[in-house]
Amino acid sequence: MSTEKQLKVSAIKDGTVIDHIPAANLFKVIKILHLDECANQITFGTNLESKKLGTKAIVKISDKFFEEEETNKIALIAPDVKLNIIKDYEVVEKREVSIPDELVGICKCANPKCVTNVENVKTRFMVEDKKKISLRCHYCEKLTEQDQIVVIA
Numbered sequence: 001m002s003t004e005k006q007l008k009v010s011a012i013k014d015g016t017v018i019d020h021i022p023a024a025n026l027f028k029v030i031k032i033l034h035l036d037e038c039a040n041q042i043t044f045g046t047n048l049e050s051k052k053l054g055t056k057a058i059v060k061i062s063d064k065f066f067e068e069e070e071t072n073k074i075a076l077i078a079p080d081v082k083l084n085i086i087k088d089y090e091v092v093e094k095r096e097v098s099i100p101d102e103l104v105g106i107c108k109c110a111n112p113k114c115v116t117n118v119e120n121v122k123t124r125f126m127v128e129d130k131k132k133i134s135l136r137c138h139y140c141e142k143l144t145e146q147d148q149i150v151v152i153a
């Protein structure tokens with residue numbers, strides 16, 4: 001095996017590999033998928049070399065298989081993610097993520113006066129533009145643009 005082919009993060013027997021996460025957003029992905037509260041074995045690597053992204057991060061969650069609805073929530077901050085479903089050491093399925101039509105409780109509204117920033121109200125947005133990413137707040141109707149997106153910690 002050449003050194004290039006060696007895995008930086010060990011292979012898993014069963015579970016999900018989330019590959020091609022922008023390194024800067026690794027911990028946001030962990031938060032959105034609630035991996036910080038997950039008891040399964042989780043390994044990750046970050047600041048790994050990637051031809052496409054420059055640097056990338058990868059997360060491997062043993063014995064966990066996500067619903068598409070759940071993994072689509074990370075498309076906002078990790079649009080190039082490749083999900084690999086592993087069964088008995090083999091990749092049995094590859095999936096991509098796509099931005100959902102509606103986002104609930106994922107990111108903050110850019111309007112400081114919005115009720116979601118003043119009271120304990122969960123944010124809710126309709127995604128108006130999935131390419132440029134532009135989110136219309138359900139409550140104040142103001143737009144939150146891509147460069148304003150702050151993921152709720």
Ligand code: CTP
Pocket residue numbers: 007010011012013017019058060082084086088089090091
């Ligand atoms: N993987 C793993 N455990 C396994 C099998 C695969 O952790 N038992 C990981 C690999 O390390 C890789 C990802 O799952 O990060 C996808 O595996 P594979 O399709 O074999 O790799 P590539 O061909 O490099 O896939 P891609 O080009 O889509 O990244």
Ligand code: ZN
Pocket residue numbers: 109110111114115116137138139140141142
């Ligand atoms: Zn708002």
